[in-house]
Amino acid sequence: MPYITTSDGTEIYYTEQGTGRPVILSHGWPLSSDAWQVELKLLADAGYRAIAHDRRGHGRSSQTYSGNDMDTYAKDLAELVEALDLTDIVLIGHSTGGGEVVRYAAQYGVGRVSKIFTAGAVPPIMLKSDSNPEGTPIEALDAIREGVLKDRSQYYKDLSVAFYGANREGATVSQGAKDDFWRQGMAVGLAAAYDCVKAFSETDFTEDLEALTVPVFIAQGDADQIVPIAAAALKSIHLVKDGTLKVYPGAPHGIYGAYQDELDQDILKFVGE
Template sequence: MPYVTTSDGTEIYYTDSGSGRPIVLSHGWPLSSDAWQVEIKRFADAGYRVVAHDRRGHGLSSKTYAGNDMTTYARDLAAVVEHLDLHDVVLVGHSTGGGEVVRYAAQFADGRVAKVVTAGAVPPIMVKSESNPEGTPIEAFDDIRASVLKDRSQFWKDLAVPFYGFNRDGAEVSQGAIDDFWRQGMLVNLAAAYDCVKAFSETDQNADLAAIDVPILIAQGEDDQIVPIADAALKAIEIVSHGTLKTYPGAPHGIFGDYQDALDADILAFVAD
């Protein structure tokens, strides 16, 4: 299996498919590169080299106790990109992965990044504070941590339902998607799953967004129940210099179904433009 060993000895698993201009995919919490299987095939079939890694603690990467923070995640991504010597890169990040690619593009890219795409991404910052009164109260994230610690197996099953919008009237529920969410979630070691909550909710990325000097597509479902759009995409687009906003009526947080089809088409159009 292909791995990159980081400076602190963590082994980061990655997949590398197709050939052409590189598209690098960064997954959400608590998933893995498996969340990108449809995109890996679609983008590779469209003539791109598609790289997707498992964040530390997730998937097949090392089960880490330390380094579960946004800056270390971005450094790990840099290790993958530099190991493969990728240039003219298009970064695509979903949810927590959106925070990861934004931090990487802002602080570690070293001229390797040409475009950025985020989908349902956590920047600029999720948690409510005096400077971010529209944010989500810290108690909500405390509840997530408590659920992960108490019974993460059941929590992943419960979380998958609003993640994919399966709790909405008329939704076509996929038990397979719920089961696969649980499967990927159970691959995360507890310390990494727990600490990542702080990383995705409390990391202030206003400065990161302002520092990005390449085109960025900021995409989000308008019915995102996990990362509220008013405190995410609608704020981020006001901060970036070269941004395009694309929202999807009725679409959830999880990339699935009609939303997945539309988003993937928009990503390919943005890359080709």
């Protein structure tokens, strides 16, 4: 399996399929590059070099105790890009991965990144505050940490329901999809899973979004139960210079079902423009 070793000795796993213009996909919490299997094939079939990595602490990458923060995630991605010597890159990030690609692009990607696509992404900032009343209360984030610490296996099973919107009337989410969410979640080191909650919820990406000069496609479902759309996509679109916003009616946070079909077509169109 392909790995790079970062400057602090962390092994980052990545997978790639196809040849052509590079497209890098960054996964959400608590998943891994496995979450992008469908998109990897679709992009490779369309003539692109599709690359997805496991964030440190997640999947097959090193089970790190330190560095589980957004600055380090972005630096890890920069080292992967440099190791593979990639240019003219399209970045795609879901949820936490949306934050990672935005920070990477703003701080490391000038001259390498040509486009960015985010879906259900955490920028500009997820945490509720006086200046961000639409955000997620700290009590809800503390509950995530408590669930991960006390019984992460059951917690991931429970979380998969809201993640994919399986609790909504008329939802048809397979048991297999929920099981795969659990499988990927159980591969995350406990320290990394715990620390990443702070990374995805309390990092302020406002300046990163404002620094972007490349086209940015911002996608989010209006039935997202994980990342509040009013604190995320609906604010991010006003911070980027060259942005396109698409809201998917009834779509959940997790990329699945009819939402995945439509999102994937939008990805292919955006990458090909």
